[in-house]
Amino acid sequence: xxxxxxxxxxxxxxxxxxxxxxxxxxxxxxxxxxxxxxxxxxxxxxxxxxxxxxxxxxxxxxxxxxxxxxxxxxxxxxxxxxxxxxxxxxxxxxxxxxxxxxxxxxxxxxxxxxxxxxxxxxxxxxxxxxxxxxxxxxxxxxxxxxxxxxxxxxxxxxxxxxxxxxxxxxxxxxxxxxxxxxxxxxxxxxxxxxxxxxxxxxxxxxxxxxxxxxxxxxxxxxxxxxxxxxxxxxxxxxxxxxxxxxxxxxxxxxxxxxxxxxxxxxxxxxxxxxxxxxxxxxxxxxxxxxxxxxxxxxxxxxxxxxxxxxxxxxxxxxxxxxxxxxxxxxxxxxxxxxxxxxxxxxxxxxxxxxxxxxxxxxxxxxxxxxxxxxxxxxxxxxxxxxxxxxxxxx
Numbered sequence: 001x002x003x004x005x006x007x008x009x010x011x012x013x014x015x016x017x018x019x020x021x022x023x024x025x026x027x028x029x030x031x032x033x034x035x036x037x038x039x040x041x042x043x044x045x046x047x048x049x050x051x052x053x054x055x056x057x058x059x060x061x062x063x064x065x066x067x068x069x070x071x072x073x074x075x076x077x078x079x080x081x082x083x084x085x086x087x088x089x090x091x092x093x094x095x096x097x098x099x100x101x102x103x104x105x106x107x108x109x110x111x112x113x114x115x116x117x118x119x120x121x122x123x124x125x126x127x128x129x130x131x132x133x134x135x136x137x138x139x140x141x142x143x144x145x146x147x148x149x150x151x152x153x154x155x156x157x158x159x160x161x162x163x164x165x166x167x168x169x170x171x172x173x174x175x176x177x178x179x180x181x182x183x184x185x186x187x188x189x190x191x192x193x194x195x196x197x198x199x200x201x202x203x204x205x206x207x208x209x210x211x212x213x214x215x216x217x218x219x220x221x222x223x224x225x226x227x228x229x230x231x232x233x234x235x236x237x238x239x240x241x242x243x244x245x246x247x248x249x250x251x252x253x254x255x256x257x258x259x260x261x262x263x264x265x266x267x268x269x270x271x272x273x274x275x276x277x278x279x280x281x282x283x284x285x286x287x288x289x290x291x292x293x294x295x296x297x298x299x300x301x302x303x304x305x306x307x308x309x310x311x312x313x314x315x316x317x318x319x320x321x322x323x324x325x326x327x328x329x330x331x332x333x334x335x336x337x338x339x340x341x342x343x344x345x346x347x348x349x350x351x352x353x354x355x356x357x358x359x360x361x362x363x364x365x366x367x368x369x370x371x372x373x374x375x376x377x378x379x380x381x382x383x384x385x386x387x388x389x390x391x392x393x394x
Contacts, residue, residue, distance in 0.1 A: 037074055039081075041121055045107035046074045049100065070100045073132065077104070080128035088135040097136055105129045158215045165208035171201040179244065195244035202241065206279060209272075210341035213349075228378045229267035231294050231302070232257035238275045238292065245282045246290070253278070254291035258302055263375035269349045270373070273357075274306065276342045277369050281308035285366075297372065305370035313361040321359065322347045 034046045053066045072089045079086035091097070105126065112122045175198040177183060179191060186194070235255045246253045274292060281290040288309030295303045313321070322343050343357075350357040350371045361367040 034071060034074065036071075037078055039078055039121070039125065041108060041111065041125060042074050042078060042104075045104055045111060046070055048107045048111075049103045066096075066100070069094075069097055070104070073097055073101050073104060076132045076135075077101075077125065077128045080131045081124050084131055088132060092132070093136045093138070098133070101129065101133055101136070154215055158212055161208040161211040161215075165205050165212075168201045168205040168208065172198060172205065175201065175244070192248060195248040198244040199248060202245070202279065203283075206276060207341060210276075210345045213272075213345050223266050223268060226264045226266060226376075228262060228264055229270075230261055231263055231375075232261050234267055234271050234274065235292055235294065238271065238278055241275060242278050242282055245279065249282065249285070251282060251285060251287070252289040253282075254289055254293075256291065256293040256295070258294045258296045260296065260377045262378050263302070264378040265373060265375040266353055269353055270304070273346045273349050273371075274304065276346050277306040280342060281306055281310070281367070284308070285310040288366075300374055300376040301372055302375050303370060303372045305368050307366055307368035309366045312363045312365060313359070313367055315361075318359065318361070322357075 034043050037043045037046070049070055050063075050067055053063065069091065072092050076086075076088045076092060080088075092101075108122065108125055108129070175194050178186065179194050179198070232255075235257055239253050239255055242253065245251075278290060278292060285308040290306065290308045293303075293305045293307070295305070297303050346369075347357045353373055355371045355373055357369060357371050359367065359369050
């Protein structure tokens with residue numbers, strides 16, 4: 001008798017049957033491809049999978065399609081028992097094919113546990129099932145690589161960075177709130193642990209922001225035209241953000257604002273550069289201090305510098321310092337991240353503000369990054385603040 005493709009075959013024994021009614025459906029299933037399987041264990045397991053296909057997959061999948069695909073899957077398992085190098089039919093490389101293989105394995109194991117669990121034929125079948133699973137598993141590495149190399153690869157990378165940065169920003173604000181005791185008193189150990197959490201989240205958030213910024217070109221200024229801002233407010237906000245890192249490493253952060261504080265310029269870009277340079281300096285300084293200095297070198301010109309008391313940078317790597325995805329390491333012991341995105345972004349933002357990022361480094365003296373900006377004095381502005389700076393990051 002014919003089988004309606006939208007009717008669920010009842011769970012019956014996979015053996016031969018005769019007569020009319022529901023039990024007569026089983027020979028039709030076997031005739032669909034399972035009868036050719038030499039293994040009675042696989043035949044029985046495949047029959048049980050088909051018998052309950054609707055409970056698993058609903059009516060979204062055709063019954064005949066299930067039978068045909070399961071026959072291919074079971075045949076591949078049978079062939080893998082004979083030869084691990086046997087090819088696997090391409091039609092099994094689908095979500096449905098992988099799910100049917102899982103169900104087939106489950107039925108083999110169930111039959112083994114319910115009947116003769118000493119059957120020596122079962123282990124080779126399970127090994128063959130695993131081989132088929134590896135053969136039809138999607139190549140996620142190749143898929144991801146092809147997506148990144150495709151025309152939308154840059155957008156995909158930026159989307160990933162955005163997805164990473166949103167929860168990291170929440171972690172930063174939550175850790176800050178807890179450190180300040182707003183959720184209750186903390187022990188010294190808890191306060192230090194929160195500092196570690198904050199430092200890790202800040203580092204990851206900075207990488208995500210650098211990816212987004214460089215994908216945009218790395219030189220886009222949030223403020224298209226210069227706006228009023230307070231230099232000391234920017235220095236304070238950067239210091240507030242990196243304080244947990246400094247406290248954890250027992251380092252001092254020194255600030256030196258200019259005499260004339262209110263200026264006209266691009267505060268978000270300046271904040272990003274100083275935050276990145278300061279975080280970098282703290283990361284690679286084991287003892288001593290990091291200082292952020294703003295020095296007036298004219299009525300409308302200010303030099304900014306971030307210096308650390310670390311061991312300095314190996315001269316051999318200075319020429320690659322601003323290169324994204326550069327090799328890491330150096331004989332001096334100062335090791336930068338593998339990506340190099342932060343310094344590359346800083347250099348582009350400084351260039352967008354019509355300046356040049358320079359570096360000085362000597363063994364036993366430390367490292368200093370510096371740049372000069374034209375910042376005309378102006379009336380007092382609104383301050384950016386710590387939360388404002390974090391939210392201003394792209």
